[in-house]
Amino acid sequence: MVVLQWAGSSVTFLVLSALATGFSWLFYYRALQMAPASLVAPIDKLRVAFAIVLGVIFHGEVLLVKLVLGGAVDTCRGADSCLALRNRDVSLRGVVCQWICQWQ
Structure with a gap:
């Protein structure tokens, strides 16, 4: 039988992460x-963009092409879902996917 041993700080951050998720x-x-x-x-939907910007500013992460x-x-x-919620017949997802496929 495998017994997991957790460091005290790991459990603390796990609990804090669970609380932050619940509050969000x-x-x-x-x-x-x-x-x-x-x-x-x-x-x-902009939370990923915010996380990237905060990671670059506060943690000194390097902006890689795949990250951007x-x-x-x-x-x-997020913009596509916004347009869909406003009942417009526009799909940015298709345009972006075509652009990425052509870029590779």
């Missing part, structure tokens, strides 16, 4: 109660 969902649902989904969802492309695709996914 509570805030998300509260935002949906206060505003229409067409305003809330695009802001929520991944962030761009995810940001376009």
